[in-house]
């Protein structure tokens with residue numbers, strides 16, 4: 001076959017979505033792990049030498065800025081995942097991807113070797129271990145440059161020996177590729193994979209061609225090409241094809257997104273509040289969704305079981321406020337998220353930015369749960385999903401059932417007393433889930449605005465919407481209509497406005513005036529006071545107000 005004749009499909013098939021295919025090789029591929037820890041703390045000296053950081057500050061301010069930076073560094077250091085934690089996570093990732101971990105080592109890297117990232121001594125050690133274990137795949141717990149990946153592969157025995165060097169990124173991409181279910185998820189992952197591969201399109205990947213050729217799946221063509229290894233010209237062609245494919249995918253993604261926006265609009269038009277489940281991977285988000293909906297969403301003990309956001313309309317038992325909600329399950333978070341996946345991941349998480357209430361699910365049984373939880377909150381802040389603290393967050397310490405019976409109550413008490421909107425429970429066993437639903441109701445309650453109105457009898461549909469979407473605290477049938485004291489979502493506030501009682505209108509005008517005069521912050525501070533004033537007025541003049549209505 002002449003070079004350059006190959007179709008895009010051939011290139012893509014050889015470099016199929018998977019980095020390896022258990023079905024093709026017939027057995028679980030063995031993998032050797034290399035954990036890494038970069039030295040981060042102790043940069044204070046270097047910081048001090050950067051005068052521009054502190055330019056224009058007085059001595060005192062400089063001192064304070066320096067101290068703050070040091071505090072931040074110490075905090076970052078404490079929040080970091082330890083080498084052991086990160087390595088054990090890498091091992092779980094490998095297992096999830098279908099690899100069998102046969103051994104591991106680690107290195108604390110002070111100055112990374114630019115060529116191989118890990119030091120030369122470590123390279124030798126890993127090579128020895130791989131030979132002894134008859135293991136051809138090594139996974140480095142760090143994002144490697146294409147050059148580093150190539151050098152390492154050569155050091156470990158090279159293509160001839162079938163050696164494969166993967167990094168954390170490749171592993172996560174691989175898992176994502178296996179788990180993407182929706183069109184959008186698949187397109188995103190495929191795009192991320194191609195972007196990852198483009199600079200790595202070299203002989204590095206020829207073993208894949210050989211594998212697929214050997215198994216007969218690639219047909220004679222790719223087997224032949226694989227055995228020869230692509231020449232320079234073939235590489236050029238492949239690169240061009242991949243670039244074209246990337247452009248196509250980007251265009252496709254735009255289309256898919258537009259569709260999703262339409263879906264989202266439709267959901268919004270239902271007027272139901274959106275509750276998003278977020279959390280570290282494997283925390284139990286899908287299990288919570290299942291508990292609340294019995295929707296049958298995939299919940300598995302593997303990382304990134306859920307890649308695509310799933311939204312369900314849920315009727316929650318016993319809820320007086322917002323008995324119905326839209327509940328969205330999302331992709332799990334992970335530390336050291338591959339950079340070229342961040343964009344894809346963020347797009348998926350756009351759903352979270354739309355949420356009215358966020359439920360943060362933590363795996364309380366994981367020793368690193370606090371660090372995981374901080375990492376999650378940081379991403380949420382980066383995404384601006386918390387809307388500067390205005391979106392209520394309910395925290396669920398999940399997997400309470402794993403704790404011994406004797407400790408459970410203490411933890412539940414600690415959650416309730418020492419933390420804001422936090423509940424300890426178990427989505428799988430159901431322990432404490434009533435408390436969780438009650439807490440969700442509290443959070444949903446904060447979305448509602450108090451109103452007071454007399455709804456004419458001809459507007460029965462409006463009244464039933466109030467019951468459906470809000471909470472009616474008082475209801476009385478009077479001459480002009482049904483007098484209600486209720487808490488309702490924004491949309492209904494507008495529809496009820498023509499029927500507001502005079503007292504309520506006055507209170508509103510005062511609130512608006514205050515806001516104008518004192519700015520939003522002052523109005524917020526006075527809101528509580530105003531609320532009380534409102535309700536006092538309502539209590540006093542209720543009947544008058546009712547009779548004043550047309």
Ligand SMILES: Nc1nc2c(ncn2[C@@H]2O[C@H](COP(=O)(O)OP(=O)(O)OP(=O)(O)O)[C@@H](O)[C@H]2O)c(=O)[nH]1
Pocket residue numbers: 279280281282283284285286287288298299300301302303304305306307330331332333398399400401402425426427428429
């Ligand atoms: N013991 C125990 N296991 C739980 C509980 N909740 C979830 N699990 C298990 O934890 C594993 C992960 O649960 P998922 O619901 O898939 O977690 P997730 O957060 O959706 O994970 P990703 O979608 O991968 O991010 C599954 O094996 C669940 O059965 C719980 O309350 N107790």
Ligand SMILES: [Mg+2]
Pocket residue numbers: 285286287298299304305306329330
């Ligand atoms: Mg899930």
